[in-house]
Amino acid sequence: MDDKIISHSRALLQECDAVLIGAGSGLSTAAGLEYGGERFQRHFPDYIAKYGMTDMYSAGFYPFASLQDKWGFRSRQVKLNRYDAKVGDVYLKLLDLVRHKPYFIITTNVDAQFERAGFDKRNIFAVQGDYGKFQCTVPCHNKLYDNESQISAMAAQQADCQIPSELVPYCPNCGEPMMLHVRIDNTFVENSNWHAAKQGYSEFLGQFHNQKLLLLELGVGFNTPTIIRFPFEQFSRQFPHTHLIRLNKDDARSQDKLKAHNLLVEDDICQWLNKLAEI
Numbered sequence: 001m002d003d004k005i006i007s008h009s010r011a012l013l014q015e016c017d018a019v020l021i022g023a024g025s026g027l028s029t030a031a032g033l034e035y036g037g038e039r040f041q042r043h044f045p046d047y048i049a050k051y052g053m054t055d056m057y058s059a060g061f062y063p064f065a066s067l068q069d070k071w072g073f074r075s076r077q078v079k080l081n082r083y084d085a086k087v088g089d090v091y092l093k094l095l096d097l098v099r100h101k102p103y104f105i106i107t108t109n110v111d112a113q114f115e116r117a118g119f120d121k122r123n124i125f126a127v128q129g130d131y132g133k134f135q136c137t138v139p140c141h142n143k144l145y146d147n148e149s150q151i152s153a154m155a156a157q158q159a160d161c162q163i164p165s166e167l168v169p170y171c172p173n174c175g176e177p178m179m180l181h182v183r184i185d186n187t188f189v190e191n192s193n194w195h196a197a198k199q200g201y202s203e204f205l206g207q208f209h210n211q212k213l214l215l216l217e218l219g220v221g222f223n224t225p226t227i228i229r230f231p232f233e234q235f236s237r238q239f240p241h242t243h244l245i246r247l248n249k250d251d252a253r254s255q256d257k258l259k260a261h262n263l264l265v266e267d268d269i270c271q272w273l274n275k276l277a278e279i
């Protein structure tokens, strides 16, 4: 990575009044939470043999024949990525970079790595939910339920890629099946905490849009670009003293011309953070 990118990034980080982090799946991949390749093959050999699955992302859309089958896969995936995975080095290094400035995070990731790394929970808007919670599929009510003990039991007690029927989670209120609190469609529960986080995001933008706000966009691709990627480009154009640093391994280009001082870096997030951490 070019030293100029590092010195420019360092200057922007030092000069800014506040940092808005926008993070997508590329950041968790950089943290070691790969959804395919060797990691997938190591943890899901029975699922690969039974279903011909190729990676955790596409396997999430598999039309399982029963809830016992579905929770077999889901519980192992959630246990691996939400509970067993170590907090990624990239998240810890990122916290070191921004901890002395006002910061806010908007993320489409559902693995809770920001919270687990020690970022202030009040400054995180996880738009798409959290693997660590259940909600009703209907949903008949807005309550979310911590799922760690149930997920662990399902992951431990499965045989032939199925969990025992008595472990299938059902809504305590209406009796319909539960689901992970992850946005798939409009049944996603947006409870008071979700709305408070959304409000926090708006207030942060309101407070800093006329100041030196640094937009740090990390690993955000094109699955849901309207949540972070396109708005960040818009902020960069609209706000007078705002700069954007975008790191994306695959495609860092912008829709149209942005400010000359923006940094669009098509390179590795780990390398960027490691070099920035060097004194």
Ligand SMILES: [Zn+2]
Pocket: 136, 137, 138, 139, 140, 141, 171, 172, 173, 174, 175, 176
């Ligand atoms: Zn219900």
